[in-house]
Amino acid sequence: MTHPENGPVVLIARMQARPGKEQELRDALPALVAATRQEDGCLTYVPHQGLDDPGLLVMHEVWQSEEHLRAHSDSDHLRRFAELAKTLTVGGVRIERLTELAV
Secondary structure, X not given: OOOOOOOOEEEEEEEEEOOOOHHHHHHOHHHHHHHHHOOOOEEEEEEEEOOOOXXXXXXXXXXXXXXXXXXXXXXXXXXXXXXXXXXXXEEEXXXXXXXXXXX
């Protein structure tokens, strides 16, 4: 099942903080979230923390279109966060692309 080019794009971005770096990773989120929520086409951008694993951070994102998501991917604030995430996470940021099921 492919996603329509002009429909909403749903992403889950998962990050596992390196031991001892949990707070530093959380501290990097407010600037990223504030800047991203100002972007055209950002419908949802909400960080979550694991209840069973506080080192797990998950971002739930909904973008108006692939074009808006591409612009976000090229943004300076995301690039800065991604560079920081390389040192603060195990394995960097893992992206899962989703589409809503009509059930």
